Amino acid sequence: MAKIELIATATFGLEEMVKLEVKQLGYEEMQVENGKVTFVADEAAIPKANIWLRTADRVLLKMGEFEARSFEELFQRTKALPWEEWIPENGKFPVVGKSVKSQLFSVSDCQAIVKKAIVERLKEVYHVDWFQESGPEFEVEVALLKDVATLTIDTSGAGLHKRGYRAQANEAPLKETLAAAMVMISRWREDRVLIDPFCGSGTIAIEAAMIGKNIAPGLERKFAAEEWPRVPEHLWKEVRVEALKTIRQDVDIRILASDIDPRAVKIAEENAYRAGVDDCITFQVQDIAKIASDAKYGYIICNPPYGERLGEKEEIEKLYKRMGQIFSKFDTWSVYVLTSHEAFENLYGKKASKKRKLYNGRIKVDYYQFFGPKPPKEMLEKRMVLNETDERM
């Protein structure tokens, strides 16, 4: 198989997490930049990355990168790329674009130039004048940043957060990719109890259970590149068969997901069922004050309401103070909270061990991490078998 370059795109703040995942898939040669991890791979990596990456937004095939300060330059350099190696004669190739701090700032003009350049190239290769574009889709993106154009084809289709289990969402659901990142950053493992007391549609609990059971996030969905002749069906099948084999049925996962809103809990239950993890999660309708567990060294991972709407601020501040009191009873536990409220630590009454800046959609948030005490040696030893280190990200 030929060498190719893939780009796993990442939400701001999650690049290191995506890098770690790409490395775990076995790809070592990579470059991390704002919003993306570029890695050297082969065609087999297209199914592998799409089916396995939990925290990336998409997987793009990098066709080329070059300086482009004029439309002529953009046209000629785009035309020089080997598009026919991927796009067949009947391929559909819409072009999308973006431009940041570049002389070529008209996105629609850049899109039109790139489209024309690819058409001209393919006309010469396929000896036709007109393309019906009735076949598989190859969405091309021209992304200009400081006069450098990066040309890619999207291999994913729908964003990778669309795992297929969420038919319904409650208010303000987290993106599945962000929820998975929250769990992975916490380094929760299946031998510890996990509580999400503001579970909403259940995203954190479901993503954690999928991680615990080692269920590949993309196992149940389709990807754009499944229709591409260059990425044959057997490559997809191999990754899926292997992924099915590595699902862990033997693990005893204990996750408690609760919410004050009965409608949210019902939705969460249905989503967990569709994701195949309803056996690992206990759902309850309850106020946060009612959460309880006999377990030690567990994890609370949550995304409480932010109070961004008018009139909610006071109520939210009271809730954050209550969280501080309620969670303080879980004195051996580690607590992880995602919120946009800048005074969270003051209200909660404790300074976080670590904070990480992230984005929840367009909302700037902080991920507050309150590390619990180290568990006794026996517990740690068990964890060492599951995962070599207990070092925190």
Ligand SMILES: C[S@@+](CC[C@H](N)C(=O)[O-])C[C@H]1O[C@@H](n2cnc3c(N)ncnc32)[C@H](O)[C@@H]1O
């Ligand atoms: C931002 S949403 C959580 C969204 C969730 N992470 C998801 O992905 O769908 C916050 C949730 O907190 C719940 N909530 C608000 N006050 C609560 C309280 N006092 N006790 C328990 N749940 C509460 C709301 O019903 C809402 O579902």
